[in-house]
Amino acid sequence: MKYKTTGATTSIHAGGRLASYYWQRTRRNKLAIAGLAFIIFLIFLALFGPFFTMDPTEVNFEEKNLPPIGFSVEKSTYDIETSEFTTTIIPGTWKHPLGTDNKGRDLLAMIISGARISLLVGLIATGMAIILGTIIGVLSAYAGGWVDNALMRFTDIMMTFPFFLLLVLIVFIFGHSLIFIVLAIGLTGWTGTARLIRSESLSLRTREFVTAARAIGARDRRVIFRHLIPNVMSLIIVITTLSIPGVIMAEAALSFIGLGDPTWTSWGIILSAGQHTLDTAWWIAVEPGIMLFLTVLAFNFLGDGLRDAFDPKSNI
Amino acid sequence: MSKTILSAKNLKTHFYTNRGVVKAVNGVNFELSCGECLCLVGESGCGKSVTALSLLRLLDSPPARIVDGKVSYGDIDLVKCPTRQLRQIRGKDIAMIFQEAQSALNPVLSIGNQITEQIKLHEKISRRQARDRALALLEEMGIPSAERVIDAYPHQLSGGMKQRAMIAMSLSCDPQILIADEPTTAVDVTIQAQILEIFRNLRARKQMSFIFITHDLAIVNEIGDRAVVMYGGRDVETAPVSQIINNPRHPYTKGLIACLPDISKTEKRLESIPGNTPNPIELPPGCPFHPRCPKAMEICNRDMPLPITISQGHTVSCHLYT
Numbered sequence: 001m002k003y004k005t006t007g008a009t010t011s012i013h014a015g016g017r018l019a020s021y022y023w024q025r026t027r028r029n030k031l032a033i034a035g036l037a038f039i040i041f042l043i044f045l046a047l048f049g050p051f052f053t054m055d056p057t058e059v060n061f062e063e064k065n066l067p068p069i070g071f072s073v074e075k076s077t078y079d080i081e082t083s084e085f086t087t088t089i090i091p092g093t094w095k096h097p098l099g100t101d102n103k104g105r106d107l108l109a110m111i112i113s114g115a116r117i118s119l120l121v122g123l124i125a126t127g128m129a130i131i132l133g134t135i136i137g138v139l140s141a142y143a144g145g146w147v148d149n150a151l152m153r154f155t156d157i158m159m160t161f162p163f164f165l166l167l168v169l170i171v172f173i174f175g176h177s178l179i180f181i182v183l184a185i186g187l188t189g190w191t192g193t194a195r196l197i198r199s200e201s202l203s204l205r206t207r208e209f210v211t212a213a214r215a216i217g218a219r220d221r222r223v224i225f226r227h228l229i230p231n232v233m234s235l236i237i238v239i240t241t242l243s244i245p246g247v248i249m250a251e252a253a254l255s256f257i258g259l260g261d262p263t264w265t266s267w268g269i270i271l272s273a274g275q276h277t278l279d280t281a282w283w284i285a286v287e288p289g290i291m292l293f294l295t296v297l298a299f300n301f302l303g304d305g306l307r308d309a310f311d312p313k314s315n316i
Numbered sequence: 317m318s319k320t321i322l323s324a325k326n327l328k329t330h331f332y333t334n335r336g337v338v339k340a341v342n343g344v345n346f347e348l349s350c351g352e353c354l355c356l357v358g359e360s361g362c363g364k365s366v367t368a369l370s371l372l373r374l375l376d377s378p379p380a381r382i383v384d385g386k387v388s389y390g391d392i393d394l395v396k397c398p399t400r401q402l403r404q405i406r407g408k409d410i411a412m413i414f415q416e417a418q419s420a421l422n423p424v425l426s427i428g429n430q431i432t433e434q435i436k437l438h439e440k441i442s443r444r445q446a447r448d449r450a451l452a453l454l455e456e457m458g459i460p461s462a463e464r465v466i467d468a469y470p471h472q473l474s475g476g477m478k479q480r481a482m483i484a485m486s487l488s489c490d491p492q493i494l495i496a497d498e499p500t501t502a503v504d505v506t507i508q509a510q511i512l513e514i515f516r517n518l519r520a521r522k523q524m525s526f527i528f529i530t531h532d533l534a535i536v537n538e539i540g541d542r543a544v545v546m547y548g549g550r551d552v553e554t555a556p557v558s559q560i561i562n563n564p565r566h567p568y569t570k571g572l573i574a575c576l577p578d579i580s581k582t583e584k585r586l587e588s589i590p591g592n593t594p595n596p597i598e599l600p601p602g603c604p605f606h607p608r609c610p611k612a613m614e615i616c617n618r619d620m621p622l623p624i625t626i627s628q629g630h631t632v633s634c635h636l637y638t
Contacts, residue, residue, distance in 0.1 A: 208420040216407035216434040230424045
């Protein structure tokens with residue numbers, strides 16, 4: 001039995017897969033691509049940079065507070081015998097392209113190893129928060145009834161709790177370990193995601209394909225993981241990119257107020273160490289600051305670009 | 317008469333909403349015989365779709381609840397059987413086709429993935445075999461270049477193709493019963509004709525029973541064996557299709573048939589039944605049709621008419637025949 005057909009496959013895009021279609025759309029946003037390029041650069045730097053730089057923990061008081069390349073500082077020394085001030089101009093050297101801190105450690109090496117920590121914290125904590133948020137949100141929407149009510153009220157409570165205070169509390173109780181910082185951020189940061197995913201899933205749940213999935217004999221777990229979650233994937237990707245900078249900032253902020261893990265040189269730690277010498281050695285605080293600024297900006301640009309690409313209503 | 321494969325007795329599905337209890341299905345009875353095509357006919361809101369969804373308990377609860385009745389499949393009561401057992405019946409023994417293929421197909425899974433998912437849920441079968449079966453099914457549905465369609469996503473297919481893909485999906489486990497919920501409503505007439513052709517061919521080749529839900533009497537006439545006319549959540553008349561078309565007894569069925577345009581006459585206006593379908597929250601007392609019924613009597617306002625068999629296989633629920 002063969003039938004004549006009126007419709008053939010229409011090809012919206014050559015690649016066939018949806019992912020390539022979204023990539024086409026994202027590519028049109030120059031800022032997003034710049035952000036993506038910076039993020040990739042940063043990941044490479046974090047992965048391979050430490051093999052090429054000097055030891056970021058190597059202390060050398062002879063070379064403390066050296067300015068970065070292209071800058072110089074005046075250094076006055078008081079000579080007791082002649083009772084005179086001699087002022088020497090110290091320029092930046094290629095040995096320490098970004099200068100050194102108040103213990104003579106190489107800032108380039110510190111910033112590159114800091115990139116490792118900041119990215120790692122950002123990715124792992126965000127990953128935890130997103131997974132938790134997605135599961136809670138989808139479950140809430142799919143189960144409905146009292147499950148939905150209980151989960152959402154719990155989310156409300158978590159949301160009203162001052163996030164930063166909670167972080168400080170957890171770090172204060174469990175200690176300055178990086179693991180606890182990651183856990184603290186991950187376990188508190190899921191609330192917004194849960195809300196967003198829930199509202200998206202609520203509208204998806206009423207779509208016929210969910211009923212159809214149950215009509216072919218799929219169990220609830222399968223409907224959730226195979227039919228609902230893939231449909232909110234675009235939202236998940238956007239939320240992830242947009243919340244990584246927040247997490248990186250949170251870690252930096254914790255480190256800045258002295259609750260960071262001192263065994264790891266994260267950007268926040270360098271920043272807080274540099275704040276006391278802003279008048280004499282400004283670069284110690286400014287350099288990690290610039291890196292933080294660029295990283296956060298890059299993730300935000302990419303997130304915005306992805307959101308526009310995934311939004312069927314936007315015309316790009 | 318061949319033996320009954322599925323029957324619904326006094327099925328009642330109510331929705332508990334903030335504004336009150338919506339009695340969408342309020343006592344439906346029908347029997348589906350082996351190899352038969354039974355049509356559920358009625359206006360929008362008469363409870364046809366809810367009936368279909370209730371058969372496999374696919375409605376979300378809350379707000380929906382099957383408050384009473386029995387759906388017998390063999391010796392299993394689908395209303396009361398455990399969910400585990402029901403899941404094994406869904407898709408394998410009783411499959412379902414939805415009104416809009418556009419929304420009934422998952423937009424992020426390829427057609428092939430969706431068909432093989434169903435096969436793999438019910439049978440131990442390798443990925444390769446499942447894919448071959450899916451391919452064969454698509455070809456059987458008359459889809460050209462099935463090799464390409466199997467890896468396509470729903471948005472890449474036309475409406476008719478999607479509808480066919482969905483039918484292919486529902487047939488993948490060789491179900492005994494196929495419930496089709498208005499499969500021809502959302503497509504244009506040429507596709508509609510092709511889909512009806514597919515159903516006719518299926519009936520000719522497979523021992524399969526159909527429950528076909530539609531509001532289109534022309535389609536009922538085209539493919540149905542028997543028809544159940546529904547009104548206000550109840551079955552008001554059940555009869556072989558030829559009886560329904562040529563010899564309707566219930567005033568509502570008569571009204572429906574009178575509404576059909578007759579090509580041999582050149583009337584200016586089409587007939588219609590005055591009034592609207594009843595509000596399912598406040599169904600009128602007695603017979604739900606009596607406020608619109610041209611032959612309403614005093615008793616219609618009081619008592620619910622019981623089904624009466626007026627000839628072989630023809631039952632009517634109306635006080636006119638008591």
